[in-house]
Amino acid sequence: MSLSSNDIERIAHLARIAVTPSDVHDVEAKLTGIFRLIEEMRAVDTQGVAPMTHGLDMTLALRPDAVTEPDRREALLANAPASEAGHFLVPKVIE
Amino acid sequence: MSVAGTQSGWDSFATVAQTKRALEARQVSAEELARHYLARAEILNPTLNAFITLDPERTLAEARAADARRARGEDGEAAPLLGVPVAHKDIYLIEGWRTTCGSRMLANFVAPYTASVVESMTRAGMVTLGKLNMDEFAMGSSNETSYFGPVRNPFDLNRVPGGSSGGSAAAVAAGLAPATTGTDTGGSIRQPAMFCNLTGLKPTYGICSRYGIIAFASSLDQAGPFARTAEDCALLLNAMAGHDPRDATSLERPREDYTRRLEEPLAGLRIGLPREFFGEGVDSGVLAAVEGALEVYRALGATTVEISLPNVKYSVPAYYVVAPAEASSNLSRFDGVRYGHRAAEYDDLLDMYKRTRAEGFGAEVKRRILIGTYVLSHGYYDAYYLQAGKLRRLIAEDFKRAYAECDVVMGPTAPETAFAFGAKSDDPVKMYLNDIFTICANLTGQPALSHPCGVDAQGQAVGLQIIGNYLDEARMLAIAHRFQQATDWHMRRPALEPMRASMAGGAA
Numbered sequence: 001m002s003l004s005s006n007d008i009e010r011i012a013h014l015a016r017i018a019v020t021p022s023d024v025h026d027v028e029a030k031l032t033g034i035f036r037l038i039e040e041m042r043a044v045d046t047q048g049v050a051p052m053t054h055g056l057d058m059t060l061a062l063r064p065d066a067v068t069e070p071d072r073r074e075a076l077l078a079n080a081p082a083s084e085a086g087h088f089l090v091p092k093v094i095e
Numbered sequence: 096m097s098v099a100g101t102q103s104g105w106d107s108f109a110t111v112a113q114t115k116r117a118l119e120a121r122q123v124s125a126e127e128l129a130r131h132y133l134a135r136a137e138i139l140n141p142t143l144n145a146f147i148t149l150d151p152e153r154t155l156a157e158a159r160a161a162d163a164r165r166a167r168g169e170d171g172e173a174a175p176l177l178g179v180p181v182a183h184k185d186i187y188l189i190e191g192w193r194t195t196c197g198s199r200m201l202a203n204f205v206a207p208y209t210a211s212v213v214e215s216m217t218r219a220g221m222v223t224l225g226k227l228n229m230d231e232f233a234m235g236s237s238n239e240t241s242y243f244g245p246v247r248n249p250f251d252l253n254r255v256p257g258g259s260s261g262g263s264a265a266a267v268a269a270g271l272a273p274a275t276t277g278t279d280t281g282g283s284i285r286q287p288a289m290f291c292n293l294t295g296l297k298p299t300y301g302i303c304s305r306y307g308i309i310a311f312a313s314s315l316d317q318a319g320p321f322a323r324t325a326e327d328c329a330l331l332l333n334a335m336a337g338h339d340p341r342d343a344t345s346l347e348r349p350r351e352d353y354t355r356r357l358e359e360p361l362a363g364l365r366i367g368l369p370r371e372f373f374g375e376g377v378d379s380g381v382l383a384a385v386e387g388a389l390e391v392y393r394a395l396g397a398t399t400v401e402i403s404l405p406n407v408k409y410s411v412p413a414y415y416v417v418a419p420a421e422a423s424s425n426l427s428r429f430d431g432v433r434y435g436h437r438a439a440e441y442d443d444l445l446d447m448y449k450r451t452r453a454e455g456f457g458a459e460v461k462r463r464i465l466i467g468t469y470v471l472s473h474g475y476y477d478a479y480y481l482q483a484g485k486l487r488r489l490i491a492e493d494f495k496r497a498y499a500e501c502d503v504v505m506g507p508t509a510p511e512t513a514f515a516f517g518a519k520s521d522d523p524v525k526m527y528l529n530d531i532f533t534i535c536a537n538l539t540g541q542p543a544l545s546h547p548c549g550v551d552a553q554g555q556a557v558g559l560q561i562i563g564n565y566l567d568e569a570r571m572l573a574i575a576h577r578f579q580q581a582t583d584w585h586m587r588r589p590a591l592e593p594m595r596a597s598m599a600g601g602a603a
Contacts, residue, residue, distance in 0.1 A: 008465070015423060015468040016430070016445070017461055018453035030462060031469075033524050034415060038470075041412035041486055042478060051484025053314045054344065055300060055491055055540025056565055061343050075207045081437035088432050091444045 002032050105131045107270030108588055111179055111327035114273050118178040119170070125178030125222055129158035132180050132224055136271050139591065142252065145265040147185050147243050148193050148226040154180075157222045164220065176334055177220030182272040184263050185226040186233055187213050187318075188307040192223075196309045197231040197241040197259075200435045200455035210307025211339045212276065212318050219334035224272050228262030231457045232426065233283055233311045235259050236529045239520050240459045248290060249589040250556065254513040257287030263321050264291035269591060274322045274331055278308060280315045281414055282509070282533025285545035288321060289558025290513040292547045292587050294575060295321045296328045299565050300540035301346035303332075304339030312421035313344075315414075315537040323585055325546060325575035329353040332568060348566075356573040362396035364574065367501030369404045372532055378511040380551025385507050388548035388559045391581055392505075392574075400500055404493040409486045410535040411527060416470050416483040417538070422460075423467025429455060462523065491539040494562075503571060504562040506532055508545040512555035532560060542568045546575040547584040556587070 008028050012019040019027060073086060082089035105123060106113075117123045133151050140146050161178040164170065170177045188194050188206035195201045209217075217223070230240040238246045238261025246261040248254040249269035256265040260277030264287035267275050277284040279297035288295025296319045303318035310316060320331035332353045339345045366389070373382065389399060431437035431451030438450035456464070470479035497504060509529055519526040536543035542565070545558035559578075563571040579585050 003469075007469075011465050011469045011472070014472060015464050016427075016448040016452055017456070017464065018446075018449035020453075027462065027465065030523055031465060033522075034462070034466060034527075037524050037527065038412045038415050038466075038479070041409045041416070042482060044406075044409060044482070044486060044489075046482060046485035046489070049485040049488055051481055052488035052491060053484060056346070058301070058344070058346070061340070061345075061347070063340060072207065076433075079204055079207065079434035081431055081435070090432055091441065091447055093444050 003028055107135055109273060110323050111274050111330050114179050115176060125158040125161035126155060128180055129154050129222055132272055139269055139271060143249060143265050143269055144244050144246050145228055145262040145271060146225045147195055147228050154224055161220055161222055174220035179221050180224045180272055181216060181221040182224040182227050182266050182275045183213060184229050184260050184277050186229060186278055186309045187276060189213050192226060197229040197243060199242045200429050204434055208307060211304035211341060212335050215337055216334045227266055227275060230259035232460050233259040233278055233280055234459050234463055236286060236526050240457055242457060245516060248513050249591060254515055257290035259283040260287050264288055264293055267293055267321050268589060274320060274327060276318060277321055278316055278318050280312050280418060281537050282530040284319045285533050285543060285560060286509050286530060288545040289508040289556060292556035293321050293323060294325050294328050294546045294585060296544040297536060298332060298568055299542045301344050302336045304342040304345050306339055306341040310425040312418040314421060315418060324579055325572045326357060329357060329572045353569050353572055356569045357576045359573045361577050364397040365501040366392060366397050366399045367402040367497050367504045368399055369402050369504060369506060371404055371407050372506030376510055377507055381507045381511060381557050384549030384557035385559055391578060395577055395581060402497045402500055404497060406489040406493050407535050410490060410538055411531055413483040413486040413538060414534045415527060416479045419463040419467035420471050420480050423464045426464055487538045490535055494539060498564050506560055508532060508558035508560040512551050512557060536562050541565055542571060544571055544575060549584055
């Protein structure tokens, strides 16, 4: 499989990562190499095999639907790049 | 004993077990130990770059608190490692400590809460020495992707320490800490443990809570210890493991004493040797050291049997679907809004996201996010992520079959020893293939460890990997412990003093 510059631009947009025109070719070349590696597994016959995510096949734990988090607004806003009046600040999104 | 800085009589290479005994016998205090290792880090860290953050005041306050706990008689079962210093990979959140994950994205991030594993180690009495360097977001096998620069291997400053937990390995190897924590998603504890001549354990998935550990690939990530000996790893795992309701994948099971089987003899142990781990592509010096170790195991009463794990060859391809897919999802939280880096200039919200992420992430992290985004994009899920999940089961079934014939599986930890800086950094696939023997245990969730077993012709450390069945850590640690009682590879120390002199002379 080989990726085109268009593919790279499309994926980069989906991933919300700006890729400069000068980077596209390097990214394309390296990703194509990696996908060549990945392709090895696509041909394996896995019909009837159930996918696995956890070796012990555990079921996800449930917990009571209760409020457990204390109010830590100040502490959590301390790392924000921009905040105002107790809120995260972002560029205007609604005209 | 009086311990003041590096002039003290304290042995920087003491094991956790020795340190624990010295503290219990009041031969040394927690504060004296903290001062000793901080002074040593001040001298050696500028060369090794193992620590990203040191905060001596905070460390000394913790150490004094540990001494006060001992004075109050709180040093029994509740705090078995009271006063023993430990340093954490900079992927573990510790409230009030800067936590960078090796990334520009989090270069100024101060953790607002503490990882469960760190909390339980602190409860056990351990004193935090600092935060350790790592590949950016744990993506790398050489520590060369860190925003804070590479870590040097204490045994040869021109070679990589392995990765992604490179700082964790280098710190113990150089005597900057008796123990450290790491995380292992595809080999990130075991491969650096091999490169730096240490014992490193990746426990069964679900044994150690992932809460407060910055997520890379959530179905693979697992916390574990680095130390000189298997006995130390058992003591550390006792302090790290346990059920945590804050991690939905944490296993709910009774507490276990991982030291309880250490003195078990090896007679009757059946060791499986997968022919896939001894084939072409493995360096001859690595093979020779591993064969030598297997001779030791046979002399100790174990038998070896050849086995086959036919689907293990798909581990690396399957991993490079699963890990990037999960990473692309986990790392979507870094958007420049709630924490972390934000681009200085942008047109609108979308542009802010794109520039923030382009600037905040390094090249390897961006590559993996792009791969993950692609394999999860519309129409590709079945062909990639689902197929990789099916291969995980086939690989797990290979092991299940093997355990009918053997108790544990052994082989080299990595196909070659520590390599030079730059040797693989331009070719991602070459770098990925260094993890060819470690990745399978992450895909299946089995426990695996690496222990030192010799050196190659260049004098570089070789590691033997032991992969065990689920929840069999206590036996695996006992196996490595018996080996370490019969050998002294794990006691090798780097010749740091002459190296420091040559570095000062202007070497690169």
